[in-house]
Amino acid sequence: MPEDFTRHERFGSNSGQPMTRRDGIAKVTGTATFAADNTRQGLVHAVYVPATIARGHVTALDTEAATHHPGVLGVMTPANRPDLPGDLDAKPTRFSMRIEVLQDDKVRYAGQPIALVMAETLEAATEGARLVRATYEAETPRTRLDDAETFEVETPDFGMPGETVHGDPEAGHAAAAFSIDATYTTAPQYHNAMESHAVVAEWEGDRLVLDTPSQALAMSCEAYAHLFGIPAENVTLRSPYLGGGFGSKAIPTGPLVLAVLAARDLGRPVKLALTRKQMFGPVGHRGQTRQRIRLGADAEGHLTVIDHEALAATSSFETFLESAANASQGLYAANALRSRHKGVRLDIGTPGPMRAPGEASGSAVLECAMDELAEIVDLDPLEFRLRNYAETEPGTGRPYSSKALRDCYDQGAAAFGWADRPRESGTMRDAEGHLVGWGMGTALFAAPMFAAEARATLHADGTATFETSAADMGQGAWTALAQIAADSLGLPMDRVEFRSGHSALPSGGVAGGSAHTATAGGALHAAGGDVLRQLGELAAQQPDSPLFGAGNAQFEARKGRLHIAGEIDRSDALSDILSRAGRVELVGSGNAARGQEVTEQYAMNSHGAVFAEVRIDPDLCQMRVTRLVGAFAAGRIINPRLAESQLLGGMIWGLSFALHEEARHDARTGRIVNADLAEYHVPVNADVQGLEVITVHEDDQHVNALGIKGVGEIAITGTVGAIGNAIRHATGKRIRHFPIRLQDLL
Amino acid sequence: MKNFEFLQPLSAADAVAAWTPDAAYLGGGTNLVDLMKTGAMGPDRVIDITRLPDLDRIETTEDGGLRIGALVRNSDLARDPDLLRAAPMVAEALLAGASGQLRNAATVGGNLMQHTRCPYFMDADAACNRRVPGSGCDARGGAWENSAILGQSAACIATNPSDFCVPLAALGALVDVEGPSGGRTVALEAFHKLPGDTPEAETALEPGELVVALRLPAEAASFAGHSRYLKVRERTSYAFALVSAAAALRMDGGRITEGRLALGSVAARPWRIAEADALLAGAMPDDALFARVAERLLEGAEPSNDTGWKIDLARRTVIRALQMAAAGTPDRLPPLPASPFGPSEVAVHA
Missing domain, CATH: 3.30.365.10 (Aldehyde oxidase/xanthine dehydrogenase, molybdopterin binding domain)
Structure with missing residues (x-):
């Protein structure tokens, strides 16, 4: 043959x-061999001291006991920190952000490094860090969206505009026969890659050798080179394996830079690895949002407007924030589209790209809002989405480089059995009397290239x-x-x-x-x-x-x-x-x-449809997602096993967003009280059942020479909304925040 | 981590003799070591008791009860045929706790001794009367969502997180201890103390006393046919309970002859009220009765922080646990022990 x-x-x-x-x-x-598995002759261990307030100043640092602890080689503080040649306000790379490297006595968030202890053993460094006594002048921390004034956003992330308008939103509102106006909130989330951030740093003259996990090796070298005033080619970075990155390991973070500085200062190799608790602070997170979404539809259920405003948190010293409202661009065929962002500066570590940054938070809200409006229009959620299917990119009218979303809807719905879904909420029960609900969401993720x-x-x-x-x-x-x-x-x-x-x-x-x-x-x-x-x-x-x-x-x-x-x-x-x-x-x-021309000519996205089944105990309100079926079109699939694994993983992260992940700040101290994996919940195996991924055939002649889109993040979009919608279908309750908690249903 | 002296005595007497006020006994280490890492605890001396002889046995006593050594691992006990026969809900509770890896390490004695999961107790930088007497309680008004609704005090709103202890309390288990002045027995129900003004006194143990065994009286087995442990939580596994309940009934011809109830994660100890149990004795099982029992059991419940929902959830959990117990203990442990989700929910991955 x-x-x-x-x-x-x-x-x-x-x-x-x-x-x-x-x-x-x-x-x-x-x-x-992961980064922290590496060792060197004469290795020094470094452990940093995290701030226990979230806003204010360190007025005194007592390092006496730490310095005299057996095995401790020294304590680096703002008072004695060796010079760091690079301009900390400069942005040498596309994803560079300001970092905290003991440049002053100011505390900008809880967990910020305020000193670094270097010792012969990890145990001595850990105890040395514990023995450093800080005295603070603390101000009231701002950790909630209403704790500070909002500001207009020029660019939420990656250079995208803070506001995007297509068509006439006011006319769209005026023309609506049906409309909804709903406000949702999403919680702060932390990446929590299984492998914590770590570095083993060694200087050979003015050459730097780093073992550190990196999602962007060349860019990281540039950033380290900038900070230490050496040419990028003098930096060798080895990162054969990462135990997850989720967006948090693309650029140097403060603690790791301090370890590199310590290595230069001591003339010895230095290892630093963050503890799990330390992963909640200086290495990025997904900022909390509050999103107001207003949708209008005409009498036949055609969208007249999608008007999406997101208020998102960022730190007091940087600008990155969750570009959630942009999720409403590019998906449904509305006459008018408006995405607006506002920011609020809180006393938190700077948010960063995390597992579909912006898209995940925005899609969660858009997909729930679509179901809210579908109910009012009295259409099946899938039918409502099909009625607003965009043949060309809404707003711009650009053709899609390829878009097999209709096939995703068809194949996903068939595999799930969506056609049997009763329109009414609260009507399905299983043999044990649990409430059963079915919901869906559309998945969309851009297919960029670097x-x-x-x-x-x-x-x-x-x-x-x-x-x-x-x-x-x-x-x-x-x-x-x-x-x-x-x-x-x-x-x-x-x-x-x-x-x-x-x-x-x-x-x-x-x-x-x-x-x-x-x-x-x-x-x-x-x-x-x-x-x-x-x-x-x-x-x-x-x-x-x-x-x-x-x-x-x-x-x-x-x-x-x-x-x-x-x-x-x-x-x-x-x-x-x-x-x-x-x-x-x-x-x-x-x-x-990717060339500029094709970039301007085509809208390029991966697409998908996610269908969710939840079962909920009617009295105890414990929830389980019992089935998730996702159908995705993402161009050419190079390795079906790995692609399917990524899509399964994305849907699990969607479940995690919908029901579990939330960092909780103590409003008085600004500290996160659940900064460990026992209390910061992600799904465990018993939460993950009946997952099914369908990859839908899609040829794309334009996206790149190989016709490859991406499968890494798309599956978190669509899934969050699908679960929220399934809970609504099971219980009749529309919960407008994530994660949805058991007590919301009592 | 603070430097400490590490001792490995070979007899209970040596272990007790080695104890000092700044010492800690170490069993499986699944709680103590975590707290030492966070700095919440810093003993000068760690006395490893895992080499003490004969404490890893499960024996049938002369009166037909069970004597379970303090070093028996949770996973071994959960699969012990004698325990499964006499007190299946204890096995259900054990298997609903922690993870497989932790259960393999955690000991019976350590389970009894585990500290609250109040994040302010575990955070060395927070004020906590339980950890540092007189320092205050940052948990009050803080961001902990799982604090006590029963038995709390101005000084402390901690809960006891153990699953294991909840059915043990219901079944009248006893704790054998050895100490500087010899051995004695404490009822499990009285083992954990409500905080009052002295939350630092977490248990009834006197200084230096060491748990050596747990005893389950013979009469516990009379509840085996109608006893369930139910654990409500947001994650299906590897999460502490929001509320849990152990319900044990003795039934005769459809009528309850005796009932025992204990609630978990609502107070600093498994919560039992004799008057609530008494309502069950001689009654026919029905939802109205169960609601009355729940009401009595939760009498005086008050939210600490924003935990008013826990009172409602506790009431519902008691009623469901009683319904499940009345329906009868299943022949085999369910695939999701202590879960409100039964076997029909278990699906395989596509």
Whole structure:
């Protein structure tokens, strides 16, 4: 049987295969080395002292007892902190934020580092940190949205505008036959990657070597270089494995920078790893929001307006905030769209990108609001969404690069059995008498690209080496990117060595925005293509080659042979071409980034539909999400096993958002009282049942050369609203805050 | 972590002799070590009792009861055939607590001795009368949502988080202790103390006393056919209870001859009221009766902080636990022990 090269999941012999993680055995047997697993001769341990107030000043630091504790080498404070050459207010990289590195005595949030203790052992450093006594002049902390004045937002994150308007919202409101005006709140959430932030830092003269988990190796090197006044090429950053990142590990954070500073000052390698409690503060979070959403629809249920205002928290010294209202752009075909953001400065660590930043919080509210209006219009929630299906991007009228959302609705609804859903709330019960509810939500996530570079080296024996500094946070970059790389030269996986996770390699860009496979994968594909192009040029000059004279042909590689594209019979072995040319290797390079033109021309998103079933004890009000079915269209799927795993994970994070995650501040001290994983809840296995992911076929000719969108974050969108809507359907109660708590239903 | 002396005595007598006011006995370490890491506790001397002989046994006593050594691990006890026969709701409570890993490490004695999960108790930087007498109570007016509704005082609003102790209290369990002045027995019901003005006195133990065994009287088995533990919480597993209830009934021809009830996570000890139990004796089981019992059990309940909802939830939990107990103990432990969700809810991943 001839190989079928047309089906999207088999563009090569590797891509499209559900290969298991290549690093899986290393991880489950404990041989994978995470940053804090590294040690050095003469290693110093550093532990920082967190502020116990959230706003004010440190008026005195008593380091006497700490300094004399056996094993303690020194205590770094604002008074004696060695010089940090970089301008702390500068933004050397796209995602740079101000950090707290003992630059002054001001306390901006609880948990901010106010001193660093360096010691011969972790135990001595920990006890030294405990022995440092701070005296504060404390002011009343602001930790709630109403604790401070709001301000107009120019750009909530990533340079997006604070306000976006399409059409005439006021006319849309006026034209509405049906409308809703609802206000929702979402709680502060913390990333809590399983692996805490950590660094082992060592200086060799003016060269810095770091073992630290990074979602953006090249960018991190630039940022460290800026801070320490050295060229970026003097920074070596190794990050072969990350125990999760969720957006929090793209840029240096204060505690890690202090450890690097300590290493420079002491002339010894220094290790610092955050405790779980310390993960609630200086390493980013998802800020709380309050969102007012007003929807209008005409008599037939066509949206006349989506008017979405988000008030979101940021810190007192930075600007990043949850761009929640932007989730209402680009999805439903309303005549008018308005997304507005306001900010409020609180005494909290700066929020940052976390698991669909903005999209998750905004989608939760938009999808609940859509159901609120569907009820008033008296339409099935799915029918209401289909009635407002956007064939082109609302507002801009741009075509979608591809959009198989209708298929997602169809396949998801069929798998879930949505057609049997009674319209009335509170009418379904299971055999044990539990309330049963069904809800749905649309999932949407942009398909951006960053910039990446890669190098491909074909060796004389027909094997190849591919290199790019990609980041595997658990999503499977070691595997999926290697599949793309091998396919670019038509080689089986075992003939390709894939090197990654090291800053000396060509930049793999940022593992964020659900864009890593598209971006780093695109660069690897291009690097392989560059090798093929060079091989073709060589072969065309080789009289002994079957490809002799094929000067201007397009080439492709399959099973270790170079073909003229479309000519299955005319080919030459890769290794033969090299050996005839007397070459031991051939190096190609590639890069990937999206062009301005296509970016402006098309709206590019991954799409999906999520269907949720909840069961709720009618008296005790304990809730369980018993089924989640998500159907997603995300372009070409490189590795179905890993993609499905990411989508399952995204839906679980959606469940977590809907029912569990919430950091609770003590309003008097500003401290978070549930800063551990016993009390900051995320779902456990027993909470996760009946998950099903459907990946819907989607060809995209525009999004990038490989047709890849992203699967990393989309599944959290849609899911939160679907669960909120299912709870409404089960109980008749519309809860307008997340997480939804048991006591809300009593 | 503060430096400490680490001793590993080989007899209970040596362990007790090694005790000083700044010492702590160490069993499985699942609570003490966490508190030492956060700085909430800082003993100068840690006395590892896991090498004491004969404390890891479960024995049937002459009168037909069970004697459970203080070092028996929670997971071993939960699967012990004698316990499952005599007191299945105790197994249900054990399996509803913590996680598999923690249950493998945690001991019977340690479970009895575990401290409140009040975040202000666990935060060395917060004022807590229980941890530092006279320092104040930051939990009051704070952000803890699971504080007491019964038996709290001006000084302390902590709850006891144990699942295990709730059915034990209902079943009249006894605690054997060894101390500097010899051995004695304390009723489990009196083991944990309400805070009053001295919340630092968490248990009835005298200085230096060590829990060596737990005894379940023979009569506990007479409730085995109609006893359930019910734990209400927001996460299906690995979460402390918002409210829990142990309900044990002795039934004769559809009539209740004796009933025992205990509530968990509502007070600094498992909450029992003899008058509430008395309402059950001789009555036919029905929802109106159960509502009256719940009302009596919760008499005097008051919210601390914003926990008014817990009173309502406790009432509902008592009624449901009684309904479940009246319906009869299932032949096998349910797949989700102590959960309001039964087996029909268990689905496999697609």
